[in-house]
Amino acid sequence: MEHTLYIYNTLTRKKEQFIPIHEPHVGLYVCGPTVYGDPHLGHARPAITFDILFRYLKHLGYKVRYVRNITDVGHLENDADEGEDKIAKKARLDQLEPMEVVQYYLNRYRKAMEALKVLSPSIEPHASGHIMEQIEFTQKILDAGYAYESEGSVYFDVEKYNRDYQYGKLSGRNIDEMLETTRDLDGQSEKRRSIDFALWKKASPEHIMRWKSPWSQGFPGWHMECSAMGTKYLGEQFDIHGGGMDLMFPHHECEIAQSCAALGKDSVKYWMHNNMITINGQKMGKSLGNFITLEEFFTGNHVLLTKAFSPMTIRFFILQAHYRSTVDFSSEALEASEKGLERLMEGYARLQKLQASATSSVNISEVRKKCEDAMADDLNTPMVISALFDALRSVNLIHDGKETISQADLSELQSVFKLYIEDLLGLQSDSASANGTEAYQKAVDLLLNIRLEAKKNKDWATSDKIRNELTAMGFEIKDTKDGFEWKL
RNA sequence: GGUACUUUGGCCGAGUGGUUAGGCACCGGUCUGCAAAACCGUCUACGGCGGUUCGAAUCCGCCAAGUACCUCCA
Structure with a gap:
């Protein structure tokens, strides 16, 4: 690779030379949308940012596997461990199957991305399609001793993990401060500490999105999908993990903890975060x-x-x-x-x-x-x-x-x-496709050539008539030194 | 309160020690039957105070204002 790419690694807060783990292969994982609402400008930023990275890496000659997940289960409202599932809530409000909600908004997301000329990733795995992998990953963390079961749910033991690793290294936090500043919430009694997070949640009786697991009928915690699917498709260690800055904590921090706890090492070499749109x-x-x-x-x-x-x-x-x-x-x-x-x-x-x-x-x-x-x-x-x-x-x-x-x-x-x-950059002219077929273009050219003739004969009435009527139809006519240009 | 970060000309937005960022707007000009469009050119800023340096928007310190995260968010 003749050109040396430098990327800013959030983990080290420095620009680092990009060296793939297994050249010429590059593994890229980016947090995708939770499909419970229409895609907005905020979704466009990471999609476009990492689209540029994807395109550039390929240009440099790398073989890139780009994984962008679809979150369709486990992402809770209000509190990471206690709120209602976002998809399930939307489904309840609209009286739809959760997967109908997912399909509807996923279609709209894809359509918007296509319009923005964002290339499709190599794989778009759904969280709900990888429940087994998430259960296995959770089991590994339990086996390693960094999680505990409590009333059918499984929680990550942050304090124990922090004794062997470092919790908070990505976002620059330390656990003592977090213990002081994290407020107490109701219903957290089954967790040992407020900063512990859910790997698996037991479903309440009315909760419709549920799967069998060794611990309970339930669903995976939000952070688990990325660890499980990243590992599945990109290996235990891969090159780049991207996402919005707002996901740095707690989401990515928890991912790091999960990977280190289960695999004994951090999965990701370079963490990249796009900033927000304000x-x-x-x-x-x-x-x-x-x-x-x-x-x-x-x-x-x-x-x-x-x-x-x-x-x-x-x-x-x-x-x-x-x-x-x-x-x-x-x-x-x-x-x-x-x-x-x-x-x-x-x-x-x-x-x-x-x-x-x-x-x-x-x-x-x-x-x-x-x-x-x-x-x-x-x-x-x-x-x-x-x-x-x-x-x-x-x-x-x-x-x-x-x-x-x-x-x-x-x-x-x-x-x-x-x-x-x-x-x-993936830019293309908006008008290029709107300018129609060749025959159509020739017809417009013909009209404007007639106008050109009229101009030569100083027949301003004909000349202006053609120009004004074409303008009224939505054409933009530009006179140039020795001819014309037009577009719709 | 903790942590991270930001402050650039009318607006947006690059730039980490010495050289023009760029775009948009404005203004001037070229072209033109008229108009529009287009094109060219001009506009030289860096929150405040102090320090380091031959030299700072760029490094250091203090102050001010603002943002994000610390609960879900791309």
């Missing part, structure tokens, strides 16, 4: 009720939105910020992204039609390197975009005849733009 400086989240669903973005149907925004605009907006920074949403910022993206994509289209000259008056030798360096430096997509905009200026100057480019340079520039815009 709205007016506050985290956009389900619990705060200030989230905007992706569908609302695509339709513009939300009070905070001045208009609809295309999936590509959302994707570009997210990529314009580094994944470890918070990014503050506003309609204004999105509009800025929309215009920037349009300019970039038009320039990209223009680049395809550029004529080569004998020599180059522009220097494009640094463009590829700048993009490569930026990507390799912890996926610095804003820097990549910045380098592309720099190169775009040259493209436009060549287009205007103010600069020239040789065939070799032109091919290189086209290659770099394709690689970064299409293959790695």
Whole structure:
């Protein structure tokens, strides 16, 4: 692998050189959605962030197995161990089978991801499809002595674990402080300590999502699915585990504890966390009720939105910020992204039609390197975009005849733009697909050529009639120096 | 209260010791029958105070404001 990738490891709080455990194979696990509600802007961030990583790793030549789970059981409301199951609650409210809820929202999630040009992961395992694995994993932790059974449920013994390992190393917490600050909750009497977490929960009589286990009819704890499925598909040790920063504690911390307790070692080499999307400086989240669903973005149907925004605009907006920074949403910022993206994509289209000259008056030798360096430096997509905009200026100057480019340079520039815009950033023009078939395009061209003739004859009435009527139909007509451009 | 982090020009947002980030907006210009669009150019900021240094947005200290996590959340 010629280019050295550096990624920020949350575990060490440093950028580290990426060295796969079993080159050329790379195992990547990312926490996916709990499918009990419509996907919102917050879901788009990790999906796009790790989509970029997935694409880039493959570009570097690695064989990547990308696992993104679907949480469809075990994720409880209010309290990790005491609330109602999110899926089950939604099912009860809507009078549906839990798996109907899962299917419905999973379909909507997939559809939104497809619109955002997020590639499908290699495997999308469901928690409910891996109950056996979770029971086995829980048994291993029991056998190792780091868990205890209590009234049909199994809890992780954090304090005992902490004597042999270090609980809290990912999120930078220590157990004593947590014991002081964790408030007491009702119904925790079956747990020895408030910080212990559930590996297996006995189902109450009315709980409909339940499976047989050695301890009780019940269901797995939320943190268990990732440990069990990560191990199953990526092995006892794998390269990268990603997810939102809000999952760092307790979810990922508990995963580490479960893996260390069961396997005697941490499963994950690099932990990566994307930051949150904020709205007016506050985290956009389900619990705060200030989230905007992706569908609302695509339709513009939300009070905070001045208009609809295309999936590509959302994707570009997210990529314009580094994944470890918070990014503050506003309609204004999105509009800025929309215009920037349009300019970039038009320039990209223009680049395809550029004529080569004998020599180059522009220097494009640094463009590829700048993009490569930026990507390799912890996926610095804003820097990549910045380098592309720099190169775009040259493209436009060549287009205007103010600069020239040789065939070799032109091919290189086209290659770099394709690689970064299409293959790695996953951007595509919104209008490209909307512009219809070839025959249709020729028909529009024909009309505009008639208009061009009229213009030459100074027949402004005909010229304006064609322009105005096409504009009224939704076409955008641009007069250029010696012709025209149009789009829908 | 604990822990982690943030503070960059009108807005968004990169950047970790010396060099123009970039985008959007504004303004100026080019092009144009008109208009629109497009293109080019300009705009040089880094919360406050102090320190280290030849030199700091970038390192250190203090202060201020804000955010996240500590209960479910991507």
